[in-house]
Amino acid sequence: MSTPDEEACRSTGTPDPARRSALRLTIGYLYPSVLSQYGDWGNVLCLEQRCRWRGIAAEVLPLEVDTPIDPSAVDLFFMGGGADSQQRLIARDLVVVKGDAIRTAIEAGSVALLICAGYQMWGRLYRPFRGDDLAGLGVFDAETIHWAAEEQTKITDITSAGRGRMVGNMVVEWEGRRLVGFENHGGRTYLGAGARPLGRVVMGAGNNGKDRTEGAIYRHAYGTYLHGPVLPKNPALADHLIGLALQRRYGEVALAPLDDGLEAQAQAVALHLRR
Amino acid sequence: MALHPSQLIALGVGKGTRALLRRSGRGGTSLPGLVAERIDPRLTGELAQGISNGSLLITGTNGKTTSTRMIAAALRGAGLLPITNREGSNMLRGITTTLLSEASWRGRLSASEHLIGVFEVDEGHLPRVIAELAPRMILITNLCRDQLDRYFEVDFVASLWATALQRLPATTTLILNADDPLVAYLGESVPNPVLYYGLEDVRWGRPQLQHSADSRRCPRCMSDLEYSLSFYAHLGHYACVACGWHRPTPRLSAWHVEVGGLDGSTIKLQTPWGPQTLEVPLPGLFNAYNAIAAAATAYSLGVEPAVVRAAVGSVAGAFGRLESFAVDGRRVLLALVKNPSSFDQVTEVLLRKRNALRLVLALNDNTQDSRDVSWIWDAGFEQLRGRLEWVIASGHRAADLAVRLKYASALDGLASNPGGLSIIPALRQAADQALRRTPPGEELTIITTYTAMWALRAAFVRRGHLRPFWQT
Structure with missing residues (x-):
């Protein structure tokens, strides 16, 4: 079902202030100052712009270490990638300070997009190549083991660090569509029966280079290893997440189509890249 | 010094490979070294022992090439004969190529007592190069996010460096940027003499870090660093509230830096060798940093300050790092960008004295460019909003650039202008089209990644607008 407000949204990429819809969407951006590698920030920009172009008021709420979360206030969580050392820093805060609120929100239908380290931390456990295991949020029934920990290999230089790392262009089949991006991770993720x-x-x-699976979905939480950032080159996934996020407050919303010509060109190039 | 038979073979094959590449009109900078290394990995170390005044290494994410050129010029001014890998390959194999082309077929370098090695070294290859060359001095400029598909994480590179520095001879001097916490911290754990340099001109501080900043953590305890001043990326004045570690006070400090857009800068320095002034003919704060780093290194090697000043004042830009040349009455600015922080710096310089750019942006995804192009999302394309007359996206990943520009709102207002944005992946075609659309007497700007820069440069060389790199 769509309302006249959404029908009015323009598709050219520029907002039309005269026909602004009354829809609002709040993006909770987890640890923006810590996890800022690999351009994953671009996913938040993509969500914001695609809302703006449709006259949907999108607000980004930074959720840093020690920031408490109101589970009903966040429509869409985002968490990006980072180094092992950064992961350790936020692990405690994510599980202890924010854990209950996030799990409550996800059970109540909030949406989440988790990339790489973010994806790993939303699983049950992460085992790094040195140091103790880190407990994750447990939203996904998944465990991630660093390849060097799994194979009990020592990492001493660039060459040995690169050996088991999964680095390169990636293409994923999702709901009959293709998603494109670049993966760069040392962790191998194994899904349990509770995650698809x-x-x-x-x-x-x-996920692990063995079982041909990629990412995880639990309710409206989506985890993936796709960098790129993933959303600008895969606008169907971006709009899918925006639609799910609006659904929580407004019921089913038909999003006005946008002109995705440039995005389609970028995706077409990415579909034909070498690994 | 006498070479082992296998080293003589490695040397001969390497020299032969280089001669063949040159004859076929190419300037192969790494293949001869790679071939020689494969035959005998000890060749480089053996040849380097013949350098009478030892070697110095220059590494870091940004500023290596320009600093290396300035240092070599200063040493030349002091009467030394620097051997440098100026042709660009900065992996061990590039240094090997340089050494084997300087050596005789028997492996002897010129017997001159004035020889000194001045080598630019790739961040990831520093450990191997240190092991082979046992350098007398190392300059480390900065460590920014760059090519994560090759180096994974800046923290990882920093830990590799820290391990490699432990193996240095105790007499090796380190010249370190005090404004970069990851670089400055390297000086804490080694017994070697360290000279810190840094920027003390508070007018360059910004209120907050730009989003390409990638190390805001204390390297000692991993807590948040507090910045009282931030210059660019994660460079600035910082302190850790949790453990108390803070930016070391630089003994060589730039207390006044006047940057005049594309025209270069004037730097006033406080140094252990007295107050000095440098005139840098290259644009931007990042080139001022390069000059400060180069001067710190040259002074430490005992070069007279007047000679350093003359060398820094006469150095030309390294190829593609903001080169300016004329093409049929049009001025072309060719700027190399390698990562988010170099993109931000170069773009800021280009925009300083211009209202709107006629711009070619070229993005390739070969290994030397970074195969992962996601870095463009950490670069401040937002700076270009409202500042483009038109833009041509080019290179293998031209469409990715177009998408990035769109989401940065840099295309707003261009959409109504036919040809406001064109996507022309073929580089030469893009350059031709851009030149046609630039009126005589006007300026065209090209911002490009590494391999696209070489392709564009080769096209300009073929038409006689530029000299090939081995003649610069």
Whole structure:
């Protein structure tokens, strides 16, 4: 069902202030000052812009270490990638300070997009190549083991660090569509019975380089290893998440189509890259 | 010094490979070294022992090439004969190529007592190069996010460096940027003499870190660093509230830096060798940093301050790092960008004295460019909002650039202008089209990644607008 407000949204990429819809969306951006690698920030920009172009008021709420969360206030959580050392820093805060609020929100239908380290931390456990295991949020029934920990190998230089790492362009089949991006992770993620994969690996390693699965979905939480950032080159996934996030407050909303010509060109190039 | 038979073979094959590449009109900078290394990995170390005044290494994410050129010029001014890998390959194999082309077929370098090695070194290859060359001095400029598909994480590179520095001879001097916490911290754990340099001109501080900043953590305890001043990326004046570690006070400090857009800068320095002034003919704060780093290194090697000043004042830009040349009455600015912080710096300089750019942006995804192009999302394309007359996206990942520009709102207002945005992946075609659309007497700006820069440069060289790199 769509309302006249959404029908009025323009599709050219520029907002029309005269026909602004009354829809609002709050994006909770987890640890923006800590997890800022690999351009994952671009996913938040993509969500904001695609809302703006449709006259949907999107607000970004930074959720840093020690920031408490009101589970009813966040429509869509985002968490990006980072280094092992950064992961350790936020692990405690994520599980102890924010854990209950996030799990409550997800059970109540909030949406989440988790990339790489964010995805790993939303699983049950992360085992790094040195140091103790880190407990994760447990939203996904998934465990991630660093390849060097799994194979009990020592990492001493660039060459040995690169050996088991999963790095390269990736193509994933998701709901009959193709998602494109770049993966760069040392962790191998194994899904339990309570999680289903986001999609099937067409090219690349995906979750663990073995079972051809990539990412995880639990309720409206989506985890993936796709960098790129993933959303601008896969606008169908971006709009899927925006739609789910609006649904929580407004019921089913038909999003006005946008002109995705440039995004489609970028995706077409990415579909034909070498690994 | 006498080479082992296998080293003589490695040397001969390497020299032969280089001669063949040159004859076929190419300037191969790494293949000869790679071939020689494969035959005998000890060749580089053996040849380097013949350098009478030892070697110094220059590494870091940004500023290596320009600093290396300034240091070499200063040493030349002091009457030394620097051997440098100026042709660009900064992996061990590039240094090997340089050494084997300087050596005789028997492996002897010129017997001159004036020889000194001045080598630019890739961040990831520093440990191997240190092991082979046992350098007398190392300059480390900064450590920013760059090529994460090759180096994974800046913290990882920092830990590799820290391990490698433990193996240095105790007499090796380190020249370190005090404004970069990851670099400055390297000086804490080694017994070697350290000279810190840094920027003390508070007018360059910004209120907050830009989003390409990638190390805001205390390298000692991993807590948040507090910045009282931030210059660019994560460079600034910082202190850790949790453990008390803070920016070391630089003994060589730039207390006044006047940057005049594309025209270069004037730097006033406080140094252990007395107050000094440098005139830098290259644009931007990042080149001022390069000059400060180069001067710190040259002074430490005993070069007279007047000679350093002359060398810094006469150095030309490294190829593609903001080169300016004329093409049929149009001025072309060719700028190399490698990562978010170099993109931000270069773009800021380009925009300083201009209202709107006629711009070619070129993005390739070869290994030397970074195969992962997601870095463009950490670069401040937002700076270009409202500042483009038109833009041509080019290179293998031209469409990615177009998407980035769109989401940065840099295309707003261009959409109504036919040809406001064009996507032309073929580089030469993009350059031709851009030149046609630039009126005579006007300026065209090209911002490009590494391999696209070489392709564009080769096209300009072929038409006689530029000299090939081995003649610069």
